[in-house]
Amino acid sequence: MSVAEGAARPIGARQPIPHQVSTEPFDPASIERLTPGQERYYLASQWRMMWWRFRRHRLAVVSAAILIVMYAAILISEPLAPYDLHSRNIDFIYAPPQRVHFIHDGEFIGPFVYPFDYELNMENLQRTYTPDTNRPQPLRFFCSGDTYRFWGWIEASFHFVCPPEDGTLFFFGTDRLGRDMLSRIIYGARISLTIGLLGVSVSFLLGVIIGGLAGYHGGWVDNVSQRLIEVLRSLPHVPLWLALSAILPVTWSPILVYFGITIILGLLDWTGLARAVRSKLLALREEDFCVAAQLMGASPRRIIARHLLPSFASHLIASVTLSVPTMILGETALSFLGLGLRAPITSWGVLLNEAQNINVVALYPWLMLPVAPVILVVLAFNFMGDGLRDAADPYK
């Protein structure tokens, strides 16, 4: 190919680029140097990256916020609830939820309720409550109402919201003893929300220890634990829960029963976690850092706890979060059947126990309201767990 041909190409017709030399001093490291923004990004720790990843999952962040609020609320159940847990209003049995109004006779007078007029329908003996719309009763805020013992210790009577003077305030209606459902739901959160956490910590301990031993040692330890896991996984959980909670003696105090139930819930749940831990350890124990630790004479316990487990801690957290809702639903189901927690203790399952009858659905549907927080919490844990699982491996 000749030069003349090349010169004939349209490229040759372009203007030559003006010769240019930068006068700035040459810095050989200029490519490697990072802007502050880049530096923040590239040098971020693993946990920071996980947080960035988690933040992108909007639903998970909202769920986490909801859960934080709910767990914070159980710290101050007493002032939060308008009534005390046990206060009964014998004049208002099976009262329907009261609505909060703001405008009376076309005039804004702040939040208030209308008192109930009670009437017994002599034909079917049904209690009918009709709001008396002539007498608005304004709510009281930051007031003193039913006395209670804060965390069983400090006697106080401060509430954020109180029923009006000589009036009632049943946002969610009352039950068969005239107890305020809202207050009972708020108190029940204490038990229902913590039972999941306690149960999960039992199953977490079992899962990490058994899975860790099986994965690290292999051999017969592995075989035995695998068999056991297989058996437990193939058994239907609810009948086993029933059988196990039938073991708890009737004479036990409510607090003991509470701990018994958490252990029962945890006892059947560890298998999934143990499997995950085992399969991770099987792969990780061959890694160089593990061999190095072995050569330096670290004990198996130290290697598992200090070197192996932290390398997939984030996965553990995510899977633990996802198993909390199972526990909460399990407690609800057990208490609903009357084999879980019993009456003096108030959990959402115990409250739902009252809604066992089809009549409730027909006549007093507000007794089913405790299911709303159950659904909310279970959904929130599921979404947050999803977000955590996505964020668990930020390098992907």
Place this chain on the structure above:
Amino acid sequence: MLGYLVRRILSMVPTLLITSALIFIIIQAPPGDYLSTYIAELESQGEAVDQEKIGFIRAQYGLDQPLYVQYLKWIGGLVQGDLGYSFEYSLPVNEVVGDRLSLTAIVSLATILFVWIVSFPIGVYSATHQYGVFDYLLTFIGFLGLAVPSFLLALVLLYFAHVQFGVSIGGLMDPGYIDQPWTWGKLQSVLAHLWVPVVVIGTSGTAGMIRRLRANLLDELQKQYYVTARAKGLPGWRALIKYPLRMSLNPFVSDIGSLLPEVVSGAVLVSVVMSLPTTGPMLLDALRSQDMYLAGSFLMFLAVLTVIGVFLSDILLAMLDPRIRLSGGATK
């Protein structure tokens, strides 16, 4: 394949043995036994206790012997098809349980079919229309299905079925058909009652299945073979059915193993609420009154049912998916 079958069947034996021991320990764990509770109850009512009869029962069922002998007797009977003796009903467990077991099996089977039929089209639709309006809606309903306690759903549906369709409350058939021979009318009545428990028990399983199917199918749809197939001009529907759909069928089969315990659990819970003549309410009573052979044999039956379910799903999976290794050995 034959070797695999034999190995797989043999491996069920130790599993069932451990299970039976576990169950025996659990039903033995409450202090005392049925007879001592029974005697105490009679005495508290001031009635005479027929010591001879008690002694006879105690000896016949080996309640006076050490635990391991009791266990061996029980397990020996189980192998021969003798489920033991129900103290409360004063009948052999076989006779107490018989009819209820078949109804439990019917409900469980119908539930699994329901899960499959509902979750398959929804899962495929969700995956092919990812982030569409319906995908979001269905995903949300799925999450809701996981979160609503089944017993409450049962109550509400029961009420709804009664108000809307006039289905009698509770039971699996109209009261008139109980203890009647099977007829067309009875079958219809059972079908009219069956849908509530099936929907209730199947909801959480369906929700889980949809999520898994969607995730699996989404993974497959991003793979190169699918992209290639589409690039070569295979119409979307055909390309979908030909390969990725088959791949995503695996969870349907492999999940029988995990679905069965879930379905049986749900059945127990829901049947108590709905007072179905299945085994749930009976189990609850047996556990409360320490009727240990009734409870134990029943738990054992559920365990056998699930172990066989897992076995079947393993075999099916091995036939469906050639990548599944048939040889044993540790995975590493």
